[in-house]
Amino acid sequence: MTTTVRPKASFRHRLLRLAETVTTPVLPGDYLDMVAPLRAGAALRGRIVAVRAETRDAATVVIQPGRGWRGHQPGQYVRLGVDVDGVRQWRAYSITSVPGATDRHIAITVKAIPDGKVSNHLVRHIRPGTLVQLDQAQGDFVLPDTTPERVLFLTAGSGITPVMGMLRAGLPARADVVLVHSAPTRDDVIFGAELRALAERGALRLIERHTDTDGQLGVPELDDLVPDHAERQTWACGPVGLLDAVEAHWAARGIADRLHTERFRPTVISAGDGGTVTFTRADVTIEADGATPILDAGENAGVLMPSGCRMGICFGCVVPLRQGAVRDLRNGDLTTAVPGDGVLIQTCVSAAAGTCDIEL
Amino acid sequence: MTAIQNKARNPIAHLSAEDIEIIGKELDAIRDRVIAERGERDARYIRKVIKTQRTLEISSRAVLLFSLFPPAWILGTAGLAVAKILDNMEIGHNVLHGQWDWMRDPKIHSTTWDWDHVSPADQWKHSHNELHHRYTNVLGKDNDLGYGIMRVDEDQPWSKGHLGQPFYNLLNACFFEYGIAAYDLELGQNLKNGGHKTPEFRARARAVGRKIRRQVLKDYIVHPLLSGPSFLTTLAATFTANLIRNVWSHSVIMCGHFPSGVETFEKTSIEGETKGEWYLRQMLGSANISGSRLLHIMAGNLSHQIEHHLFPDLPSNRYREIAPEVRALFDRYGLKYTTGSLPKQVASAWWKVIRLSFPNRRRKNADSVTPALVSAGA
Numbered sequence: 001m002t003t004t005v006r007p008k009a010s011f012r013h014r015l016l017r018l019a020e021t022v023t024t025p026v027l028p029g030d031y032l033d034m035v036a037p038l039r040a041g042a043a044l045r046g047r048i049v050a051v052r053a054e055t056r057d058a059a060t061v062v063i064q065p066g067r068g069w070r071g072h073q074p075g076q077y078v079r080l081g082v083d084v085d086g087v088r089q090w091r092a093y094s095i096t097s098v099p100g101a102t103d104r105h106i107a108i109t110v111k112a113i114p115d116g117k118v119s120n121h122l123v124r125h126i127r128p129g130t131l132v133q134l135d136q137a138q139g140d141f142v143l144p145d146t147t148p149e150r151v152l153f154l155t156a157g158s159g160i161t162p163v164m165g166m167l168r169a170g171l172p173a174r175a176d177v178v179l180v181h182s183a184p185t186r187d188d189v190i191f192g193a194e195l196r197a198l199a200e201r202g203a204l205r206l207i208e209r210h211t212d213t214d215g216q217l218g219v220p221e222l223d224d225l226v227p228d229h230a231e232r233q234t235w236a237c238g239p240v241g242l243l244d245a246v247e248a249h250w251a252a253r254g255i256a257d258r259l260h261t262e263r264f265r266p267t268v269i270s271a272g273d274g275g276t277v278t279f280t281r282a283d284v285t286i287e288a289d290g291a292t293p294i295l296d297a298g299e300n301a302g303v304l305m306p307s308g309c310r311m312g313i314c315f316g317c318v319v320p321l322r323q324g325a326v327r328d329l330r331n332g333d334l335t336t337a338v339p340g341d342g343v344l345i346q347t348c349v350s351a352a353a354g355t356c357d358i359e360l
Numbered sequence: 361m362t363a364i365q366n367k368a369r370n371p372i373a374h375l376s377a378e379d380i381e382i383i384g385k386e387l388d389a390i391r392d393r394v395i396a397e398r399g400e401r402d403a404r405y406i407r408k409v410i411k412t413q414r415t416l417e418i419s420s421r422a423v424l425l426f427s428l429f430p431p432a433w434i435l436g437t438a439g440l441a442v443a444k445i446l447d448n449m450e451i452g453h454n455v456l457h458g459q460w461d462w463m464r465d466p467k468i469h470s471t472t473w474d475w476d477h478v479s480p481a482d483q484w485k486h487s488h489n490e491l492h493h494r495y496t497n498v499l500g501k502d503n504d505l506g507y508g509i510m511r512v513d514e515d516q517p518w519s520k521g522h523l524g525q526p527f528y529n530l531l532n533a534c535f536f537e538y539g540i541a542a543y544d545l546e547l548g549q550n551l552k553n554g555g556h557k558t559p560e561f562r563a564r565a566r567a568v569g570r571k572i573r574r575q576v577l578k579d580y581i582v583h584p585l586l587s588g589p590s591f592l593t594t595l596a597a598t599f600t601a602n603l604i605r606n607v608w609s610h611s612v613i614m615c616g617h618f619p620s621g622v623e624t625f626e627k628t629s630i631e632g633e634t635k636g637e638w639y640l641r642q643m644l645g646s647a648n649i650s651g652s653r654l655l656h657i658m659a660g661n662l663s664h665q666i667e668h669h670l671f672p673d674l675p676s677n678r679y680r681e682i683a684p685e686v687r688a689l690f691d692r693y694g695l696k697y698t699t700g701s702l703p704k705q706v707a708s709a710w711w712k713v714i715r716l717s718f719p720n721r722r723r724k725n726a727d728s729v730t731p732a733l734v735s736a737g738a
Contacts, residue, residue, distance in 0.1 A: 021582045022421070024574045025474035030467075031418060034411060086403030088464040282471055302461030304469055 037131055040067035044134045046080075048126055049105055058111040058158065058190045059123040060096060065106055065134055071099055072137030074165040075235075075262075078108060079308065081133030084121045088133070091118045092264075092309050094161035095137060096191075098168050109190060111158035138314060141235065141262035142166075147174045148233040152226055154246060156182035156217075156238030160190050162262055163237060167195075172203035178226050182209040182217050182238070217242070219249045230255055237262040263311055273327070275352040279303045279360045280322065288352040293329060295347035303360060305347060312349035321345045324356030362514045363499055364623045364644065371623065372640065374694055383643075384636030386689055391671050394678050398462065402675045406460050406468060409450055409657070417443035421583060427593040437597040441604035442658075447476040448537075448609055449660025454676040456485050461673075478575055479541040480567045487544045493672050497617060497624045497645035504617060505624065508548055511716045513624050518719040525717045529710075536606035541568050608658070611706050612649070616665040618709035619647045621698035642669040643690065648683075648699035655702065656680055666697065 019028040029042060037045050046063040053059050072078065077092045097107035112123040141162050151171070153163045160181055171177060183189045189208060199206035207225055209217045219242075222229045230253055236246045243261050250259040274290040279298060288297040295317050298305040308316020312330055320342035326335050329349050337343040342359065364370060375383075420439030427433040452475030454460070460468050474481050487503070495501035499515055506512040509532075510525045532539040542548070545564055550556045556565070579598040587594035623644040630641070649655070649663035656663045656679075664679035667686055671679075690697040700708070 018582070021574070021577050022586070024578050025476060026414070031414060034414060083400070083403065083463070083465075085399035086401075086463055087399075299464060302458060302464070304461075304464065304466050304471060 038064065038066035042066055042068065044068045044136065046106075046132050046134045048128050048130045048132065050128055051122075051126060054109060054190050055111075055188050055192075057123065057188075058109060060107050060109045061122055061126065062097075062105050062107045063132065063134070064104065069104070069106070069134070070136050072106070073142045074099065074169040074171075075142040075162045076137040076139040076165075077141075077162065077309075078106070078137050079135035080108070080118075080122075082118055082121060082126070084117050089118045090133075090307050090310070092139075092311075094158075094165060094262075096161050096164045096168070098165075109158070109161045109164070111190065138309075139262070141237065141260060143171065144233075147171070150176045150228070150232045151178070152229050152232040152234040153177070153179045153181075154222075154234060154236040154238070154242070155179070156242050158190065158264070159236075159238035159242075159262070160195075161237075163235065164191050164194075166235075167198065167204070172198060177204040178207070178229075178232070179204055180207045180209065180217070180222070180225060182211050182242075184212045185210050219245045222249075230258075233258050233260070235260045235262075237264075263313075273353045275324070275354040275356060277324075277352050277356045277358060279358050281360055290327070290351050290353065291329075292351055293348050294326065294345075294350050294352060294356070294358065297352075298347065298358075298360070305360070307348065310348045312346055315346060317347045318344045319347060320359045322357040322359050324352070324358075325354040326350040326356060327353040362624070363626045365626045365629060366515065371644065371696060375640075379693060380636040380640055381634065382636075383689065383693060384634070384639045387639050387670055387686075388635075390682055390685060391674065394671070394674050394682065398675060398678070402677060403460075403463050403465075405677045406451075406455075406463075406675070409446065410468070413443055413446040413451060416440075416446070424583070424590070424594050424597050425587045426590060427587060427597050428590040433593055433597055437600050437604075440598065440601035441608075444476055444601055444605040445608055445658055448605060449612070449662065450657050450676060451475070451660075452477065452481075453660045453662070456481055457489060458673050459675050476575070477540070478537045478568065478572045479544045480564075480571050483544040483564060483567065484540065487546075489672070493669065495630070496642055496669060497622070498627060498630055498641075499624055500627050501630070503543065503546075508543065508546075510713060512618055512712055514716070514720050515624065515626075516716075518716075522717050526710075526714050529713050533607045533610035534603055536610040537602070538572075539610075541571070544568075611702070612659045612662050614709040615649050615702070615705040616646060616662055618712055619698060619700065619705045620708050620712065621696055622647050639670060642666070643695060645669065646698070647705060648697070649702050649705050650699050651702060653680070663702075666699075 016028065023031060032039060033042060036042070038047060044066050046065040046069075048061060049064050050062040051059050052062070072095050075094070077094045079090055079092045081088050081090045083089075093108035093110055095106055096109040097105065110119050110122045112120045139162075143166055155163050163179065167177070167179075179195065181189065181195070186192065186208070189195065195206055198204050211217070226232070234246075234250070236243055236259065240263065243263060247256070247259065247261065250256050274288055276285060277288045277294060277297060278285045279301075282303045284298075284301050284303050286297055286301045288294060295305050295307055295310065299307075306317050306319065308314035310317075321335065321337040321344075322342060323337050323339045325337075326345050327333065327350065328335065329351055334353060335343055335345055335350070345358075347358075364372070416439050420436045420443055423432050423439065424436035427436055452473065455468060455473045456470050456475070458470040461470050463469075466472055470485070477484070492502055492504045497505060499505065499513060506516065509528060511518060511522045545561070545568060546555070550561055555561050579602065580595060583598060584591045584594040625641055625645070633641070643666060646665040646669045648666050649659060651659075651663060661676035661679045662668060664683055667674075667679040667683055668676070670686065671682075687697050
């Protein structure tokens, strides 16, 4: 005999249905959110526990995630929905804390970028106690199941953040680690003291590059700095220029399979032509220019846009293009749809290239 | 009231086409400024109102579980009535207008919001946002003028049926949410022309049925049942709270476009209407209610009907702030900013409903037709 309904669940379900009849048109959860926003079963949120300055323009934000948080792997990022000037903004940040901390807290480390709405808010303005929206951790910039014997990390600026998550999780004890990190000055090195302490203990070999005095790192310099870099599994994270150069170098040597990169922003190759974009279900029509992702244009018009990594990798923002043309900002590819089509497009890396109807 | 084009003294005859466009530009500037400023303070405001409403609703319903005791009945009924008014007016009406969409909070958004009302949100949005706000006070286009059943303008033809309209209006006030649902369904017209047989109408009617079922189940069955021995008194309490909410909303909304001083417009006047002319029609087609901050919140800031009609999607808490500036603009261009206390405006609106239930005494200056808006804008 098989049992399909557990009495306990069924009772709970019926109680919930009864509660719904009393709270309609809102849900019982909307009332519970007023007192227990972090409870199990609620939309995933977190409460800011502390904000610690790391450098003059970077800070670590400690968050107590809701009960629904499923944990993370070192190197992964979390999407954060923060209200800045009353407007909800979603951004992805690497998790720098160790998985499974006893207090269940997680930490992200944020570098304030010039004119960065969210990063500046997180580094300079957000206060402990504030609620933020969260998503489950994601991203495949992680170590493989079997730890490689020799590892090279190539990072610059805030690109150190996902790597720090891996280092803190005990990687140096299991592998021979070299870290080549670039920052404008010694004081600008995020986690500088902690990295230097690791290097002093001999846990890793640290090569700091202070670009204000020594200039940008040229990838061919690696032949001298890390002579065996071609044999190492390499993880690189940093600005677009560095990653492009690294990818070219590894490809030229035929070892692209040993390189793993993480980009924080899409590379814009080619702008669209712009056009009139209609969000058919929301009944909103806007003029979008050829350089603005449709995601941003829609959000600015108050449309509830699904979103994800905002750099074209997670497919969390995909919606059907019913007709029209969009251009992929990363490679200039044109995608067109004729009436009746439902071509799925990534709004975070697509700009209008003509009149578009989007089903949203 | 007579359509502005048919009046002996046209209240906008002194405005040139340039004046009207400048008025439009000045109003655009006010709007742009508010949009640039809107931010955390506004977000805090709407979240506070929603939190207050929910706290009040749930605690009033808890108190009503003991409604057998008269003090509990009075307290619970009053609290629930206020909660329902806040839900419909300052929160529901304004969220469904998209006034808070800019916050990008999916919990407070015109596309996801639902209200304590029998008209489904999407049907109300269509008839209210798309039709009434677009065709404000245009005879034969704006069904809000008398809700399609009453005669509220001299230029609407009289028939014997209108004799009963003071009574219909009272009935509509008591069961206003049902009146709105029927209105959003365009029930009268659809029954007349056979539109009620189409699958589209049936789907919409089913949606209304679902909303009614849920509202009735909550207010008249589950909540009284949960009250146990207080079943009947809780039933009376929820009925009374709904009645108070309905009469209040009806009164506030009647004050928006019915009081004397409000202008109506001929259908032809909106052909080729410019942005400035559209603004002007909203300015003259709406009336405010003066009063305290509390009155404005309870009225969903529809007491700033003029400001709301000029800028239907600006956050409601901003209307009070821009009102002095808007009024100064009216004064500068010699236009009448219609406003008055709640009792005065309600009386004025009711007087019109009663007066126009009878045929016009005489047609005033029927020959002096001045196609004002058209000529001014041309």
